[in-house]
Amino acid sequence: MFTPLSLAMLDRLPPAVARPSYARSDLSAGILHFGVGNFHRAHQAVYLDALFNKGLGQDFALVGAGVMAADARARDILASQDYLCCVVAQEADSAEARVTGAMIDYLEAGNAAEIIAKLSDPAIKIASMTITEGGYFINAETDRFDPAHPAIVADAAQPDAPKTVFGMLVAGLKARRDAGLAPFTVMSCDNIPHNGHVAQNAVAGLARLSDPALAEWIEANVAFPNGMVDRITPATSERERKIAAEEFGVADQWPVFCEDYIQWVLEDNFPQGRPPLEDVGVQFVEDVQPFELMKLRILNGGHAVIAYPAGLMDIHFVHEAMENPLVAAFLARIENEEIIPAVPPVPDTNLDDYFALIQRRFANPKIGDTVRRLCLDGSNRQPKFIVPTIADSLKAGGKIEGLALESALWCRYCAGVTDSGAVIDPNDPNWDALVPVATAAKTNPQAWLDMGEVYGDVGKDARFAQSFAKWLGLLWETGTAATLTRYIDTGH
Structure with missing residues (x-):
């Protein structure tokens, strides 16, 4: 028996499914959020739901907004179930479902007048966003707006x-x-370095083009706190809808499945007030950067390390990649020898313990995260998660062999076929431009490194270029498994 998700049906949900202890009438809007996707609903919305269940911060309910065509479909789905969402947190040996109700409205997608009117409402104290790494209009070559x-x-x-x-x-x-x-x-919830500063540059930078005085006012008066967010959250497919219905009895058109682990570290810079999120586990700090750099390099960089060899070897799920001894050993060697040494100390954190946690999270078989999702959008993710580590290691005279191989694997993946000859469907906003460059790099490796918007000065470094060319040649000549074996056995 499946219970359709709606306010009227909350009391009919199976007893094992947690649900809001507050009434919708208890809430009032205080946050307008752009980008109501899976991560937002598994992260910020979950924290707020937990807070509202404590009877706290209930004047900070969410109003959704979006500007993309897909946002219209998202709004229709969520509106049909009274903006409720079934969130299933899974570990290897457990799974728990909860229905969250922190969102109370979702504005018409792309309706600028309606969205601006809501932003003008003095009750809105925070405008937050999860618009992905590629949504900030950053020139990767200059790393500026x-x-x-x-x-x-x-x-x-x-x-x-x-x-x-x-x-x-x-x-x-x-x-x-x-x-x-x-x-x-303005609060960014995206996985980009210094996300608050990046958001400020985009907002003030755009304002400056038409109204310099407004730009100056924004820079002087608007807060843009930096933050680090973390929860592995795959895309929703028919698999997740079926599990939500058959195992938990909830008929949700767009459920969210995620790991049990969740983290949010924020600068406490909210002049107009904020919900007391520290009461539900959010960590407020003066400087987010150490936590942010740790996560972006060890976790997000680690995702990139396992993504492309797994993709080239036709591995479907991330936990299956971690079960492959070559992929797991490749990740461990790069993290221990090249990534972790390039991460500065983090308050009250042991980096080796953090990496051990990351390995367990990647290996979680319940998540159903796909290798293809990790391979997505390398042209935006590599400059943020991989290239900065290479640049720091080059400056310090450190090891870069493994990360050169990671870059070669990304290049090889963008040639559009796996080792078995299977065609790789387009998997990057710039796919049509990447494929011919990756193909040309087979005989001229420097063609790939000359993508200044990705590599910048790193692509001009002779030591890195030599290592990259060697690994790319081996990938084409001997295949992914043999190349990984060589690196794991010898380190070069």
Whole structure:
């Protein structure tokens, strides 16, 4: 017996499924969130739901917003079930389901007037976002906001009719300034270094193109706290919908499955107030950077390390990749010899213990995370999760052989066929541009490293280029398994 998810049906859910102890009428909107995807619903929304269950912070309920075509479908699904969501947290030997109710509305996707009006509401104290690493209009070659991006140019030309998240944030802040209202805090929840600073550069940078005085006001008055977020959350497929219904009795059109582990570290910089999230486990610190760098390099970088060899060897799930002795040994050697040595000390944290935790999390068989998801969007992820570690190691005279091999594996993957000859479907926003460069790199490896937007000065380093060329040649000549074996056995 499956119970359709809705407010009216909450009391009919199976007893084992946790549900909100608060009434929807207890809540009022305080946060507008852009990018209502799986990660947001497994992370920020879960923390807020737990807080509301304690009777705290209930004036910080979520209102969803989006600017992408897919957001319209997401809104329709969530609206049909009263914005409720079934979140299933899984470990190897356990699984627990809970229904969260922290979202109380979801604005029409892309409706700039409606979104700006809500941002103008003084009740909205925080505008948060999970818009992915590629959503911040960063020029990877300069690592700065790109004012020449066509979408930014278009919003600068029509600031009253924006189409991007940042255009809407600028318009909302302008409306509040003009009305004499205090600005909302802008909170990035994306996996990018210094995410608060990056968000500030995008918001102020866009404003500066059409209204320099507004840009100065934003820089002087708007808070952009940095934060580190962490919870492995795969995409939802029919598999997850079936498990939610058959094992937990919840008919959710868009359930979220995730690991049990969850972490959020935030700078406490919220001038207009914030929910007391420390009461549900959020860690507030003066400086997020050490935690952020640890996570981005060890976890996100580790995902990239296992992704491409697993993809080339036709491995489907991430836990299956960790069961492969070559992939697991490849990850362990790179982390211990190249990544962890490039991570500065983190308060109250043992980096070796942290990596052991990461290995257990990657190996969780219940998550169903796919290798293809980890391979996605390398052109945006490599410059953030891999290349900075290489750059630091080169400066310090450290080891880079394993990370050169990781880069060669990404290049080999982007040639579009696995070792078995299976075609790799497009898996990057820049796939059509990457494939011919990866193909050319088979005979001219430097062609790949000349992608300045990805590698910058690292691609010009002779030691790295020599190592990259060697590994790429071996991958084409002997295949992924044999190349991994050589690295694991010899380190070079």
